[in-house]
Amino acid sequence: MFQADQVEIRLLVDNWVDMLLPDHHAHGHGCEIDVERWGLVEHFDPKLLPPQAENGISLLVRATRGRTTTTILFDAGLTGSVLVHNLAALGEPPSAIDHLVLSHGHPDHYGGIYDLLASVDRPLPVITHEDAFLPRFAMMGSGRASGFYNARLNQGDVEGSGGRLVLTREPLDLGWGVRTSGEIPRSTPYEGTPEPSGPGAPGLYQVQRDGHFVVDQVTDEQALVIDVRDRGLVVLTGCGHAGAVNTATWASSLFDGKRPIACLIGGCHLGFPTTPTENIDTTVAALQELEVGSVIPMHCSGLAAVSAFRVAFGERFVQPSVGSLLRIASDG
Numbered sequence: 001m002f003q004a005d006q007v008e009i010r011l012l013v014d015n016w017v018d019m020l021l022p023d024h025h026a027h028g029h030g031c032e033i034d035v036e037r038w039g040l041v042e043h044f045d046p047k048l049l050p051p052q053a054e055n056g057i058s059l060l061v062r063a064t065r066g067r068t069t070t071t072i073l074f075d076a077g078l079t080g081s082v083l084v085h086n087l088a089a090l091g092e093p094p095s096a097i098d099h100l101v102l103s104h105g106h107p108d109h110y111g112g113i114y115d116l117l118a119s120v121d122r123p124l125p126v127i128t129h130e131d132a133f134l135p136r137f138a139m140m141g142s143g144r145a146s147g148f149y150n151a152r153l154n155q156g157d158v159e160g161s162g163g164r165l166v167l168t169r170e171p172l173d174l175g176w177g178v179r180t181s182g183e184i185p186r187s188t189p190y191e192g193t194p195e196p197s198g199p200g201a202p203g204l205y206q207v208q209r210d211g212h213f214v215v216d217q218v219t220d221e222q223a224l225v226i227d228v229r230d231r232g233l234v235v236l237t238g239c240g241h242a243g244a245v246n247t248a249t250w251a252s253s254l255f256d257g258k259r260p261i262a263c264l265i266g267g268c269h270l271g272f273p274t275t276p277t278e279n280i281d282t283t284v285a286a287l288q289e290l291e292v293g294s295v296i297p298m299h300c301s302g303l304a305a306v307s308a309f310r311v312a313f314g315e316r317f318v319q320p321s322v323g324s325l326l327r328i329a330s331d332g
């Protein structure tokens, strides 16, 4: 299998934007990440548009091998307006995107899909798990149920808007050292289990094919993994419903456990109100045990987990902010 010479990851949509962060080189333990910020100068330039934050995630991935590059959009944020705005604000043309990968079928990950498809002037492969389209609703602790909150995501509308669906629960090789994870096995006892319903906390349910409502395990959650020569695996996680440790472990196994994990970037799903606080320490310790070079916790990771990763990874920690460009490159 090929390896990328370099990968660039633009933090296109996230819950946070901070214009005061400086450029940064995260290093140590095999981790080498150059971080270019969309900083104070850009935010205050009257000729530029400032990028916006929202409660969603979208990562623009450019993997280069030799003279060729493939560009993949991993998730599409919560709203099309923010996704399209940020693409324009950050000078990233939608026409350069070769594939859209949806980590799973939650609105904060697919929300911008139709505006994105409208802004790309040709059919675009959309790779996801077939369970992403199962009808979902939330049952609140009070017993009140929502409507089907993922009703906007349906196969007919995606295809009718120019998407070309590739539905698979298996890993998919996209070339340039990039693979989707396929379904992620739930092997740790503390991750990937549904949160209990309590006051103010939703328990999520989904319809299975036989029409029965069952607890939503978010079986559709997939990661994106890029193998960078001399560096190791760059693991992108959308919301981390499968668990950050399960995701890192599975990503490693896709490469026969022979490649180090350079970094894990994305949602770690430790910010949910009913997630036990001890899960944060357990997760941090397990990722250190796996010798993950750096963790860049975004979106649903939660402030307590972000703080714990900051302490545990020190100089190797990178604070996420919309607009930042991360570059992981081989020795050349």
Ligand SMILES: [Fe+2]
Residues within 6 Å of the ligand: 106, 108, 109, 238, 239, 267, 299, 300
């Ligand atoms: Fe999410």
